Amino acid sequence: MRTAYSVDTVRTAERALMARLPEGALMQRAAAGLAVVCAELLGRVYGSRVVLLVGSGDNGGDALYAGARLARRGAGVVAVLLDAERAHRAGLAAFRAAGGRVAGSGEAVFDGADLVVDGIVGIGGRGGLRERAVPLARAAAQSPAVVVSVDLPSGIDADTGQVTGEAVRADVTVTFGAYKPGLLVDPGREYAGAVRFVDIGLEPADGEAELEALQHHDVARLLPVPTEESDKYRRGVVGVVAGSARYPGAAVLAVAGALHGGAGAVRYVGPAAGAVVSRFPETLVSEGSPGKAGRVQAWVAGPGLGDDASRLADVVAADVPVLIDADGLRLADARAVRGRAAPTLLTPHAGEAAALLGTPREYVEAERLAAVRELAARYHATVLLKGSTTLVAGPDGGAVRVNPTGTPWLATAGSGDVLSGLAGSLLAAGLGVLDAGSVAAYLHGLAARRVSGGAPVAAQDVAGALPGAWADVRREA
Ligand SMILES: NC(=O)C1=CN([C@@H]2O[C@H](COP(=O)(O)OP(=O)(O)OC[C@H]3O[C@@H](n4cnc5c(N)ncnc54)[C@H](OP(=O)(O)O)[C@@H]3O)[C@@H](O)[C@H]2O)[C@@H](O)CC1
Numbered sequence: 001m002r003t004a005y006s007v008d009t010v011r012t013a014e015r016a017l018m019a020r021l022p023e024g025a026l027m028q029r030a031a032a033g034l035a036v037v038c039a040e041l042l043g044r045v046y047g048s049r050v051v052l053l054v055g056s057g058d059n060g061g062d063a064l065y066a067g068a069r070l071a072r073r074g075a076g077v078v079a080v081l082l083d084a085e086r087a088h089r090a091g092l093a094a095f096r097a098a099g100g101r102v103a104g105s106g107e108a109v110f111d112g113a114d115l116v117v118d119g120i121v122g123i124g125g126r127g128g129l130r131e132r133a134v135p136l137a138r139a140a141a142q143s144p145a146v147v148v149s150v151d152l153p154s155g156i157d158a159d160t161g162q163v164t165g166e167a168v169r170a171d172v173t174v175t176f177g178a179y180k181p182g183l184l185v186d187p188g189r190e191y192a193g194a195v196r197f198v199d200i201g202l203e204p205a206d207g208e209a210e211l212e213a214l215q216h217h218d219v220a221r222l223l224p225v226p227t228e229e230s231d232k233y234r235r236g237v238v239g240v241v242a243g244s245a246r247y248p249g250a251a252v253l254a255v256a257g258a259l260h261g262g263a264g265a266v267r268y269v270g271p272a273a274g275a276v277v278s279r280f281p282e283t284l285v286s287e288g289s290p291g292k293a294g295r296v297q298a299w300v301a302g303p304g305l306g307d308d309a310s311r312l313a314d315v316v317a318a319d320v321p322v323l324i325d326a327d328g329l330r331l332a333d334a335r336a337v338r339g340r341a342a343p344t345l346l347t348p349h350a351g352e353a354a355a356l357l358g359t360p361r362e363y364v365e366a367e368r369l370a371a372v373r374e375l376a377a378r379y380h381a382t383v384l385l386k387g388s389t390t391l392v393a394g395p396d397g398g399a400v401r402v403n404p405t406g407t408p409w410l411a412t413a414g415s416g417d418v419l420s421g422l423a424g425s426l427l428a429a430g431l432g433v434l435d436a437g438s439v440a441a442y443l444h445g446l447a448a449r450r451v452s453g454g455a456p457v458a459a460q461d462v463a464g465a466l467p468g469a470w471a472d473v474r475r476e477a
């Protein structure tokens with residue numbers, strides 16, 4: 001599991017570690033790691049040209065010490081100081097002693113640069129970039145040089161990933177001691193480029209993580225795998241309430257996802273039974289009410305219902321885990337959802353989340369982490385917020401899961417229906433609700449990447465690639 005920690009938690013861990021180490025040791029560890037990554041990116045350090053953007057805090061200090069290391073190896077390193085009076089004193093002295101040079105005012109430092117090191121501001125930053133730093137961020141973006149951000153891209157909020165105004169766009173971010181949430185959650189994540197982690201010995205307290213990202217081995221451990229004793233009922237039955245005369249395809253896609261989620265059988269209840277069976281004859285179909293469809297271990301309700309709320313109340317009243325998606329989020333009775341005793345998983349995209357919260361969509365997109373937590377608390381439900389960064393939050397606080405797989409090619413009609421079916425099937429197979437949501441998002445994203453390879457994908461191809469994604473996870477874990 002990869003974990004990310006808030007600035008407060010990082011600061012506490014930093015103080016504890018600093019108390020045990022000689023002064024300056026932590027910054028030396030950070031700068032050494034940063035210099036190693038810079039050297040790797042340069043290929044040949046000797047004769048290369050490096051520009052440091054140096055703010056007046058320790059983030060600038062890291063850049064200066066790393067610049068000193070590169071200068072000693074024969075790079076031509078020039079530092080642009082945002083505030084000459086307040087630049088990290090010892091770092092600047094070391095930089096100069098190593099042959100580094102401070103840029104004069106108006107000097108065209110970016111011309112011919114191979115690498116720009118962004119040490120403007122790190123976890124001490126508040127708000128978007130200050131005015132004086134903005135032209136530097138723009139010039140770095142326009143230059144062909146590789147941009148490396150120190151700890152995090154200057155201007156992104158470390159705790160939330162929010163970007164207010166301008167921020168540095170990095171090709172690579174070298175982060176120290178702990179991942180920060182803003183590196184894993186959009187929009188900040190997009191500014192960070194590839195994130196490299198440098199271990200400086202920091203040990204944030206157990207249970208303090210803000211975010212968790214599953215990795216292959218975590219997912220492999222959670223996947224439901226049948227044993228000798230299994231039969232289709234013991235593996236779990238998932239019920240799908242989706243589709244309408246107008247949107248039969250949503251039912252087909254949700255069933256496609258459900259068939260690949262590990263449940264032993266899929267029941268479909270609704271008016272698209274004909275379309276479902278002609279595509280997936282293995283589905284058990286009925287047209288009446290969900291309450292009369294036979295036993296299931298979890299329900300998926302909502303995709304493609306249109307305005308037909310008639311089958312929802314039965315599902316919301318069921319005493320098994322229920323996933324509510326798409327039209328179901330609009331149609332379900334909020335009080336009944338909040339009052340459920342069995343686990344509930346809501347899977348809105350940003351627009352649906354905004355409608356549930358009564359906020360503008362822009363708020364959800366800018367502050368995904370706050371939005372998903374707020375929704376989970378308000379509905380006493382686990383919430384999977386879809387989009388460029390998929391987050392899954394439980395109703396009782398605790399770390400939010402952030403999905404590390406996926407591709408923007410997933411933004412295609414019907415791919416959310418596949419995800420609902422998949423997650424519902426994992427619920428029916430017995431996974432906890434946070435695990436079912438995050439494992440589904442992981443496999444879904446992996447399947448999309450597998451099938452896309454940089455080209456457009458259709459939702460049914462994502463469903464078709466799910467078995468391959470399972471196999472990859474189990475083989476590579
Ligand atoms: N944690 C660890 O274990 C380790 C941490 N280390 C490093 O220390 C870094 C944190 O250093 P830090 O605390 O000195 O703060 P930092 O990020 O340099 O920012 C403060 C400066 O930025 C300014 N400023 C503020 N907002 C701004 C904005 N929007 N736009 C522009 N400027 C802005 C602010 O100005 P002021 O408000 O004072 O006028 C002040 O001058 C951390 O990220 C990591 O790199 C490693 O060395 C070792 C291990």
Ligand SMILES: Nc1ncnc2c1ncn2[C@@H]1O[C@H](COP(=O)(O)OP(=O)(O)O)[C@@H](O)[C@H]1O
Pocket residue numbers: 326349385386387388389390406407408409410411412413414415416417418419444
């Ligand atoms: N920019 C993006 N990058 C990555 N994944 C995305 C992006 N936009 C949407 N997705 C994913 O695509 C899927 C779309 O689901 P949804 O919005 O419900 O579409 P539909 O209702 O048409 O099925 C979700 O899994 C979501 O996380």
Ligand SMILES: [K+]
Pocket residue numbers: 059118119120121122149150151152153154
């Ligand atoms: K930075």
